[in-house]
Ligand SMILES: Cc1cc2nc3c(=O)[nH]c(=O)nc-3n(C[C@H](O)[C@H](O)[C@H](O)COP(=O)(O)OP(=O)(O)OC[C@H]3O[C@@H](n4cnc5c(N)ncnc54)[C@H](O)[C@@H]3O)c2cc1C
């Protein structure tokens with residue numbers, strides 16, 4: 001085979017590593033508001049990109065990253081080019097945020113149709129914001145191609161995909177003919193280190209920007225998520241911090257306190 | 269307007285392939301489905317799909333009006349396409365308005381594909397389910413933004429499709445006076461039924477964290493796989509005082525291959541509720557907290573006194589775990 005055409009679907013999300021206090025809700029408008037949070041590439045889509053880059057390195061090919069959204073940050077998404085992707089395509093238009101998973105899958109489907117041929121599509125297992133974990137499998141159904149969910153290892157054997165799919169207490173070794181779609185899970189490993197130099201170089205690389213009409217989608221066919229109610233749960237506890245002159249002392253006192261608390265817990 | 273939401277509730281059972289047992293998730297789905305069918309004033313049915321599905325028919329029939337049994341050699345191992353194929357047969361016969369599945373690796377794998385095929389809105393990993401009495405639509409409650417927010421979704425459309433987070437419902441379905449009907453469903457499986465081939469199941473470490481009395485969890489702050497050796501010493505010290513003490517983990521050690529993924533606690537891992545949860549070198553990201561917040565007593569050891577885990581702990585120690593653990597372990601051995 002002379003190289004694989006690989007498409008990675010990557011979503012832009014508010015930084016999920018931010019403290020919970022940075023995320024707030026507007027119960028009236030039924031919207032989540034994030035204050036001063038940098039957008040990032042969905043962490044599991046970075047993992048999917050890493051998988052794509054490894055496949056490209058091993059078997060040759062081309063990696064295209066595809067992202068759909070209302071206000072996408074080119075600067076953030078260019079990281080994929082710096083990491084080694086060959087091409088970045090943004091489908092950007094009004095009203096494309098907070099779509100329901102099926103509509104998102106439909107948009108990706110239309111964009112992929114426009115792209116033409118491909119051998120492999122990789123998505124993340126789930127997105128970090130609304131995190132439905134559905135878009136990948138739905139996209140595969142729309143394309144009519146096989147999909148393997150929650151993949152942590154990938155090989156290409158005689159023109160077919162052989163993947164380790166995470167199941168409870170192990171994995172299933174599964175084979176599917178190409179073209180196929182895989183949703184990649186965190187066990188695959190993290191995205192390689194991307195240097196500042198590489199990020200700088202990626203600034204000059206071209207990025208394709210498409211709109212709804214470019215991908216031939218009628219906005220009235222897209223549905224939003226329907227949120228009826230939103231609230232912030234509270235998890236807080238009162239913490240007793242154990243002190244001591246030395247770490248050894250802290251350790252000992254920690255044990256004493258733990259056993260004390262345990263007694264009162266059991267006493268109750 | 270056509271009559272909508274006139275069908276019943278269908279709960280899709282889960283069988284453990286290895287020993288052909290009915291997974292506890294199944295009883296949770298029967299419980300949730302039973303409540304829903306009462307609220308909606310409809311029937312409840314169940315689908316059992318597997319190589320020896322009929323083995324469970326009588327048992328499940330005690331809880332529902334109808335049991336559909338789809339039995340076939342090809343269902344011996346889990347293949348999402350074949351299981352979906354079987355489920356679609358059941359749907360044709362039953363025509364449910366509500367479909368409940370488990371949020372397990374199987375349930376998710378089938379539900380998202382089914383949702384695409386039926387164009388039925390799916391909500392995954394629900395932690396709450398209610399019927400809106402007026403519209404008869406489901407109110408689907410789930411965690412979003414890593415658990416920092418809880419959202420309730422309502423979608424038009426039929427069937428209403430959800431996967432339920434395991435162990436939120438307790439699996440206490442009520443048996444009825446009269447057994448439901450048992451309906452055998454024939455399955456024809458030709459070569460085009462599946463788009464993939466399951467070669468083999470490879471077993472790795474399979475631990476259960478959900479019934480542990482104590483969990484000692486390590487995070488990225490352990491600095492490497494050797495850190496878990498230190499935690500193992502703590503684990504065995506605690507094992508003198510408790511029946512089941514297990515090692516747990518945040519996600520980075522799993523991603524880095526320091527420990528097996530079955531030990532991951534959190535949003536994408538296990539949801540645990542031990543008597544004691546000890547978090548070592550874990551910062552306390554929301555995605556981790558939602559997996560352990562039901563623990564009775566939380567202890568945190570972290571070198572950063574500003575780490576969010578301290579807002580979620582009952583007892584905390586600030587410092588390098590390498591320096592704190594030895595004396596902590598020694599003293600525990602004395603006291604327990
Ligand atoms: C969709 C999604 C799902 C996720 N699911 C999960 C999940 O299920 N479970 C999960 O855990 N995470 C999950 N995460 C990841 C989560 O966002 C955090 O990245 C992760 O929990 C951080 O792990 P950590 O606390 O071990 O690492 P870090 O956040 O890097 O924290 C390490 C901590 O160790 C401390 N430390 C460092 N050295 C020492 C030392 N010598 N002694 C003591 N303390 C030390 C540091 O002060 C720091 O607080 C998910 C993320 C996403 C986006």
Ligand SMILES: Nc1ncnc2c1ncn2[C@@H]1O[C@H](COP(=O)(O)O)[C@@H](O)[C@H]1O
Nearest residue numbers: 009010068123124126127132133134135
């Ligand atoms: N707006 C988007 N643009 C590109 N890819 C997306 C988008 N939304 C979801 N995906 C892909 O689908 C996966 C699952 O998303 P979700 O179903 O939202 O959890 C993500 O990890 C991405 O790979």
